[in-house]
Amino acid sequence: MKIKQISVFLENKSGRLAAVTRLLAGHGINIRALSIADTSDFGILRLIVDDPDRAYTELKGAGFTVSLTEVLGVEMPDRPGGLSNILSILEENGINIEYLYAFIGRGDNGALVIFRVEELDAAIDVLQARGITVLDGEKIYRL
Structure with a gap:
């Protein structure tokens, strides 16, 4: 009954969100839902994806600050x-x-x-x- 959610810490600058979505797309990972909360300096992108464990591994490997949350x-x-x-x-x-x-x-x-x-x-x-x-x-x- 619990769902794994990916949270990604992003600097609030041009191209960071695109980089996350491009990386996921390149690995065939589909986004099912998302939310982003931001301040002037950073944002937290929250994602439900079809393969959360692989998404976590790929994002972490690409240098993103990422966590899994239930x-x-x-x-x-x-x-x-x-x-x-x-x-x-x-x-x-x-x-x-x-x-x-x-x-x-x-x-x-x-x-x-x-x-x-x-x-x-x-x-x-x-x-x-x-x-x-x-x-x-x-x-x-x-x-």
Whole structure:
């Protein structure tokens, strides 16, 4: 139920993001979702890819500052209140969200949200207990 996320520390200068995506493409690694947070000096690129272990190895080998982080993938209805319901469940159980990003699923009118939470196992347990679909990494990697 846990998903491996790649985080890459990037200097905020022209071409750095292109270099990451070019390297991944050159090794046949497909990006499934991404998020980037930046300041004036640097950014953190967060990626879900179809082969996270190989992506980590290739990025590290190319000199990028990279880490693997476990995150949570949740499927929810793509309608008003879908995200609010998930957030309410986590709030009720005292689970803090560090960050999240979302993307629309294919064909089933659903949305997928990637969460980084402080208590990953507890979050999985409470969400599943409330009937929320928590996706395993292999399903996300194959999207």
